[in-house]
Amino acid sequence: MPTNWADEVDGIEAPQTFTDANGITTHIEFRINDDGKKVKITRRTRNKLIHDKVNKAVAARKKWPKFGKERGNKPGPDPATTNVGDNIKLKLSSTGQVVQDVDEKHEAMKAQLQNKKILCRICKGDHFTTKCPYKDSLGMEDAAATLTPAEEPAAEEQQGGSKYIAPHMRAGASSGGVGGRPGSAGPDSREKRDEQPTLRVTNLSEDVTEADVSELFKRFGHISRVFLARDRETGACKGFAFVSFTMREDALRALEAIDGRGYDNLILRVEWAKSSA
Template sequence: MDAESDTKPSWADQVELGEDDTLPPPHEDFDENKGTKTITEIKFNDDGKKVKIVKTYKIETRKVSKSIARRKTLKKFGAASGDPPGPNPANTYISEDVFFQFVRNMEHRADDEDDPLSKLKNHKMVSCRICKGDHWTTRCPYKDTLAPIQDALDGDKKKEEVPEETQETPASSAPSRPGKYVPPNLRDGGNRRGETMTPGRNRDDTATIRVTNLSEDTRETDLQELFRPFGSIARIYLAKDKNTGQSKGFAFINFHRKEDAERAIAGVSGFGYDHLILNVEWAKPSGNQ
């Protein structure tokens, strides 16, 4: 009785054991013309589904030195001692595709101090017609975005610049030349202590504008480029989707000065940017403050 049940389990046992026993053994095919070996295996995957695994190996014959050939016949040892001949798929597998990226001068040129052109940068040899920077107009970073706006604004700017300078010069003892570094304590208003620590100062909503109808691909740097010409920017907040990181279509720009913000509203509102018409207005004070 015992012997019989060993050799031939009852059908009920077979059902309980599952179909593991009925899996066909791995099948090996060798194609001599192509020099490939194909191993076909049928297995259960983690979900309990039957899967067919086909592994194709290329069989190559190589001529090598005797010492290498001898080493090729070595018996596996250590943790690999139980492995079948050939690579063990648990340890050796082919990775996803990678590219060999050919790069040229990607990160070195930027900080190249010896560039003769960069030395000339400080001397104002050329002046951009768009942003008054020291580059050719055709190379202006705002060429595509701001040329029309700037034309309209040029008149206002000149008017504004004059009173600014008259305000600043009496306050600072040394005549401040443009472009020269002035330490913060010597700047205009530097003797007023603790000013920056005043609460609410950093989040001054009065010089904040809200930009809406931005395209999804907009980045902070785009906004910076767009609004920098109007005056110095304290903070840019671009609302982004948490998951995708794409813009939600609106942003807040804090300018240091209210006049800059005013000009930005006048200049960019209704401006076509990335196939959309921008809408710029004063930001409403946020409710939770």
């Protein structure tokens, strides 16, 4: 768009709008902010028109004015009465083992850990962190929020695994006041993630989703995280993903089984992810 010389005198260019091949509209405008500086504001939007056919009676009912306690309220859900709840998983299974699912897992994990030392992360007692009597008073939101009770012991074992961790790097070291690293109040999520055995999966096709990846890998063991790189604009898969397991052995088995396997007419490549540090 040609800019007017009069605008240029003011130092403000006229806003530009253009649409690219992907249907993304970019709107660029320049503005003087409160500090008197010129700022460029770029807005990228994609409009998608969705047509939906509805019954005539349903369409008519949508136009009804509200009544009773809602009289005079504007259209749209009122947060006072309507809220969105937390995500819920409805896992359908054909095996009829919906009932004991959680308990069985727990039992299996217990048996596995029978002759291993269990250490509570909160009070260092001889029990699972979730069973800690001081759980509520000492607070452990960070760990409790990311792990469900059944999976907790697995992660715990991982942390207390064979790999040597320098004392000042260990979880909870900072609370002991051994002169922990500056600015680190505890293990952040990134650090924790790096400790987990993570596989890098490459050569995925464009229409792969997180669900597909976890479907592919979950048969080898419990997956703590799946990250699928997506194109920021189109949302299509960029061709690689990271899969974190809680157990190293599971990850190793998955690596051996899936590497070189065909998937969506592409040959998958699986390798250990290199630490980002």
